[in-house]
């Protein structure tokens with residue numbers, strides 16, 4: 203047998219068992235590259251498919267059959283009692299769980315991404331909840347928002363840090379005064395390199411925001427506006443450093459410009475009005 207011939211699944215399973223692993227990675231005819239059980243050589247997705255009818259039948263029975271439900275609960279209680287009474291058993295079980303977790307992290311990249319996305323939500327909620335400035339329930343993100351953040355974080359580029367463009371509690375870099383309470387929403391989540399995140403920290407200067415910090419709320423693309431403004435769209439599609447308006451410039455361009463237009467319009471209206 204040549205050394206670089208591909209191993210059969212049985213051989214791969216045997217090798218995995220020898221290493222003490224529960225899974226090995228192999229191609230499945232139906233599902234492509236997937237984790238396989240070292241114990242049975244079965245593709246984990248195929249196995250889940252095979253188990254699905256049995257599992258859903260059991261769930262239905264648990265719901266409808268009182269006697270069966272009592273039996274299942276009884277079994278669980280017995281196991282818990284056994285665990286409580288025997289510290290060795292408890293420790294062994296924990297060690298098994300730890301190992302299983304570590305193993306899953308090595309064979310299942312989707313699981314690692316899931317954990318990372320979950321941590322983005324968990325960290326934010328924790329920070330909003332703690333300390334004197336803890337936000338009231340009404341100011342906490344809704345379940346739907348958390349779900350959206352999770353989905354966003356799940357698809358973030360590999361190797362970047364995901365943090366809030368406008369910090370959850372933003373502080374002026376010079377005066378140290380509170381300047382902003384950023385929202386935990388997908389459009390405030392910014393994938394950034396570790397270095398950018400280190401520069402940003404928890405600072406927010408409203409007059410001189412960093413490129414990815416959306417300064418004001420009142421125009422499209424502002425911090426609380428879900429859609430991308432045109433200039434933001436450019437920011438993501440052209441490699442230029444984009445100018446973000448300060449409040450003074452915004453007033454001059456939009457508010458004062460609008461007032462001037464309205465003034466002109468009223469004058470024209472007065473001119474066109476029929477003589478009484």
Ligand SMILES: [Zn+2]
Pocket residue numbers: 230231232233234236245246247248249
């Ligand atoms: Zn399969």
